[in-house]
Amino acid sequence: MAEPTSDFAIDAQGVARRFGTRWVLRGVTLRVSPGETVGLLGANGSGKSTLLRICGTLLRPSAGAVNVFGHDVVREADAVRARIGFLTHSPGLYDDLTARENLEFAASMLGIASADVDRALERVELTYAANERVRGFSAGMERRLSVARLLLSKPQVLLLDEPYSNLDAAGIAMMSGIIAELVRGGGAALVVLHELAPAAGILTRTVTIQNGRESTAAGVA
């Protein structure tokens, strides 16, 4: 079967999502090209994370469609999952496993060599805590370990939900470096942000979600 092709890393057309009777998204259209890092801004409850979760196959849209490199997130969810790296708000780690064991588990689930685990730990500067259980980790260390897990799959599209939260200055620089590196390699990133400042140096543009629709598409100086 021919590989679907698309000029866009993410192509969301008229995406709407309802929870019960409340419409959180009311028809968002958003396109992210390879090489772009797009910041997604908006007030609490505006639907930023909902849009990200739809792009990441964790939620189905009530209306509209999203394609990731030409693959529909509902009908071809597995192909989408193979291309994305999703950093959710919660770390999704197992407290009673060590940092290395958490990554080895992820490597097994992804079907990749566990040799990559050490490189990922080194990249997020957690080698010193590799054999410690996650239960004793600070929130910042958990964030770094989640990023290390993200690196294992070498994603083409990064979906990041508040990636800078709980990170110190060195962690913020590391996170920006990782995003920039992946995007330079032909990928794209959609980043939910509460504050623009930490990511300002790497964003191509920002989009603001207001009342369930995209309201601003601005370049970042």
Add this chain to the structure above:
Amino acid sequence: MTWNNDWRRVRAIAWKDLTTERRSKAGFNGVVALGVTILVLFGFALGPDAQAMRDASAGVLWLAALFAAVLAFNRSYQVELESGALEQLLLYPGSRWTIYTGKLLANLAFVGLMLVIVVPVGIVLYQVSVPATWPALLGVLALGATGICTLGTFYASMSSRSRAREVLLPLLLFPMLVPALLAAMQASKALLNGDMMHEAGAWTKLLVAYDVIFLIATHLAFEHVIEA
């Protein structure tokens, strides 16, 4: 290649579940304690008539195993929910049935280990003599545990995202387990009494049919349940 990857995922999930359980300890100790407590309480209710206790032993043993196993099923998904790990599990590409099979194998090992402790306690408490047919009895225990774990793991995934999961799981599970429990109890009772009437075979066949049907059905349905 795909089969190798799927099997690798199954082993990874079973290993992860058993390792986290072994390290936290609280789950297994609680499950075994509940199983033994149920045996003791039923013993008080039935005693001191030794014959009545022996007659009821198979039924009580299976009920104790069932109630204790429900704790284990709830716990196997609670670990995933604690820090959003279930979402991460769903973000990995690949067949969904591997998640179910991995958890099923871990639960089988967990419940099997619990039975290794609870059954001898039951034999002593209920003054049951070990029959000559004990290898067949072990087979019935394995088949019964498979039936309980197959549906228990499946319904725990269904109820895991509900706030009332502790209540919902037994409500969904117990009615569906009636045929398996009945077959396991009757086969065990016949074998404990030496199987003079050759009843155990028919009940065991029912148990095998139940296990096969639900192993297939739950594997086919799991993707729809977990993605919902």
